[in-house]
Amino acid sequence: MPALATNFLNILKDKLEKDFVPHLPELIEKKRPKADQDKKQLSRAFSGFVLHKMLNLGIADAAHSVVDDFDDNGLDAIHYEATSKTLFLVQTKFEVGKQFDEPDAIRFRNGADLLLGQRYDRFNTNVKRRKDELDDAFDEAERIQLVVAYIGTGFSAHANAALKELTENEEHHEVQAERLQPDIAEYGPDKVQADLLAEQSVGVVNGKLRLSKWQHLDGHRDTHIGIVQVSALVALHNDHKKALYERNIRYFLGSRESDVNKAIQETLRTAPNEFFYLNNGVTALADLIESPRGSKVSKLLEFRGLSVINGAQTISSAAEFVAQNPGCDISDAKVLITIIKADSEGRFGRSVTRARNHQNPVSTGNFASLDPRQEELRRELAYLGYSYHYRPEATPRNAEVSTSIITIEQAMKALALFEVDSRYPFWLKNEISRFQNAESSEYQSLFTHTLTGAQLVNKVKFFRFVRDVLASNAAATKGAEGLFYKHGAFVVAAVLAKRCRTLVNEADVLRQTQLNELLSAPLDQCRQVCWDKARPLVGQGRSVLSYFQSQGSTVRLLDSCMSAIYGLEQAEAYNAVKQIADRREAFPQERVFRYLATQAPQI
Incomplete structure (x- = not known):
């Protein structure tokens, strides 16, 4: 052990x-x-x-x-x-x-x-x-x-x-x-x-629901199906808030941001008795389900560890409507509900969540919320004083400016910069979705089981510092150079990141002021050398943006910048490695970039 x-x-x-x-x-x-x-x-x-x-x-x-x-x-x-x-x-x-x-x-x-x-x-x-x-x-x-x-x-x-x-x-x-x-x-x-x-979990939802027209399927999976009053689900929402949707792919989008949620509320306002026919229903998982009292006409279910995996928008929209219209009667509004006995964090629970949500317009990034690693990181980061948001719709509006909030997109970008794969800076600029699919090799290379909360925080702090400095340079510099700092930011950051691997992998969280002091001079040098290498390539009738939209161009520039900044341009070992061609390499110039990464002088 x-x-x-x-x-x-x-x-x-x-x-x-x-x-x-x-x-x-x-x-x-x-x-x-x-x-x-x-x-x-x-x-x-x-x-x-x-x-x-x-x-x-x-x-x-x-x-x-x-x-x-x-x-x-x-x-x-x-x-x-x-x-x-x-x-x-x-x-x-x-x-x-x-x-x-x-x-x-x-x-x-x-x-x-x-x-x-x-x-x-x-x-x-x-x-x-x-x-x-x-x-x-x-x-x-x-x-x-x-x-x-x-x-x-x-x-x-x-x-x-x-x-x-x-x-x-x-x-x-x-x-x-x-x-x-x-x-x-x-x-x-x-x-x-x-x-x-x-200790950092959002809580366990235990309670009761009364179902009419109740059916019990006791085959491979203990399943209860019936009709429930929307008001009963609203009561659960009010009692448990986000805990009710912990394993849902998305949290509530808000009625102002979703036409579907507006329609849900309009139906509750004008025709609550029609609600059942206009809604796809709610699906939930529960660790334990008991049905001790009642009949098929009216059965009282007692449950423990309930998690709504499909229907969060239905319940949350209804709860918002009731809060805004306390005098409105929605007692006639009902919805079909399916409750399956299963561990919501287990493999079966995640597969049901994925399958039930494929019917909805969810992005690939939403499915990262099914990865238990994301919830583990959220809980660990809470101990470190950081709020980690891995559901895109749950991201606070001030996430980009708050130092104590980390989003999954920031995490993906920061982690990718420290990887060796020569394609990652290009993908960060042009194909970020590669890192958002929890089943992709790119995603899995970032969110490993060895990644600690402190390492994630340190890498995000590194990313934010480099991003902000280069953005300031881009705003203050005219012409192609300014555009280079804007569109080539991931290349510059990836080159510097390899020099900071020891630093960011410390067991403790680094102070931002400490990180800024250590990185200021190296970043300035890296920025200048990268621009010097790029200048002859981006000013010859080709826009800076189009240059960084080419994977081949980005990879070649990355090689040139890393070898120059690490002092390896004339190194015999480096030039020897460049002469080796191997079609079995996992990514372009794999041997070269692995060599460069291992030789990067650490800050």
């Missing part, structure tokens, strides 16, 4: 320090160096985080359950859950580079053994002060559960075996043995990451 990734480790550390450390019991040993105390506090806070997530405990209660200190005798947290009558004994390892191994397990086993014997005198003050509480817990508990939590590379087989010696020893502490659970509960890096991302 891989350890917790650095980007999520940074998020976790920040959360532990801000949310959990203030609620921890005071350190008993305060004479240690501050660096040791700070490290210990994070480790202790992680024990509280584990209980908070595993048992849905409040942060303060979870932190108060921590007994970890510099001398804890192998136990880091103890918590009794009265509702399940379970006593949890927790040992954590807050080290990325190491497994939870046999020595850790032996310490945990020995500590648990002493506690099961109620030998409180062998523990630190954090345990001793809870003697009465723990005595009551041992009297009431029906189960005792050992928990191992870690952020490193796994829970070794030897460690598991060492703990099994305790859990499978039926003669050990006779009263406790029958309550001690045989399986060790694990909480590893995958669960840490999932729980961190879940």
Whole structure:
């Protein structure tokens, strides 16, 4: 198992320090160096985080359950859950580079053994002060559960075996043995990451809907079909807002921007009883659907995890209409609804969403919203203080000028600049749709599973700085040179990007002022050299725009600029690589551009 990734480790550390450390019991040993105390506090806070997530405990209660200190005798947290009558004994390892191994397990086993014997005198003050509480817990508990939590590379087989010696020893502490659970509960890096991302989710939609003319299809997929009042869907919209459409390809377009939505509202105004016949209906997915009461004439469905995947415009338009016309009666307005039991984020859920929306006028870019990677990035960027919008219609009007908003189009452009493929600057200028199709190789080369939120932010900051500087140059410079800064911006940015790969791939988000200071001089040099290379080519009866509308011209200029700026024009290795022709190359001059990219001097 891989350890917790650095980007999520940074998020976790920040959360532990801000949310959990203030609620921890005071350190008993305060004479240690501050660096040791700070490290210990994070480790202790992680024990509280584990209980908070595993048992849905409040942060303060979870932190108060921590007994970890510099001398804890192998136990880091103890918590009794009265509702399940379970006593949890927790040992954590807050080290990325190491497994939870046999020595850790032996310490945990020995500590648990002493506690099961109620030998409180062998523990630190954090345990001793809870003697009465723990005595009551041992009297009431029906189960005792050992928990191992870690952020490193796994829970070794030897460690598991060492703990099994305790859990499978039926003669050990006779009263406790029958309550001690045989399986060790694990909480590893995958669960840490999932729980961190879940905190930034838009919420779960649970509730009820009453359907008339209800039909139940219980074949391959549990499906419920019927007629529902539009007012009931409006109520769901008002209660849950965007959470109701989380896996929808599009959010609400707004009645002022869509003729379809205007028509929906006009029907509600003038002929609500005709609404059913003029609408295609609503499709939703739900994690759980129950139909305990009613008949086919009127069936009450209870659902959990509902997501409307087709019909967002219908419901949102109706909700907008009701808000603007509170006195208007729409009780006669009804719509056909299909609710399918399926995980909206699973493969089947995404395929249904795609199929149902092919009937609508949606762009290729809209389908990127079905890629779970986009939602993961949105949640991760939220921790970093950025609002990420991957649904084009949901993009705020101030997205281009706000430093805290990142759109998927900005992300695509920024990421593409750092790729080696010689065609990307040309496509960014002329065929941006190549990067918008989630099934394309171009899209997949950008939004990889190794891309971190910090890297994305840094690359977008780089892109914005270069874009803005070149736009200023274009506005201030007349003639072909000004047009070059306008139409050749992606070439200049791609050349400079290769020099910044180490910089933007740092684990932390770079300050914009820091990035600007580092890039100002290199960008000025890059801009000038690129123009010097382009000047003889774009002023001979050919417009600058038409020059950059040619893939061949763009690729040749890119080669010329990179070799000059990286100081490789006279390099023997570079010229040797240029002599090699290979029809099997994935893109024009693949060997050349891979060589140039690896030789780019880093800023």
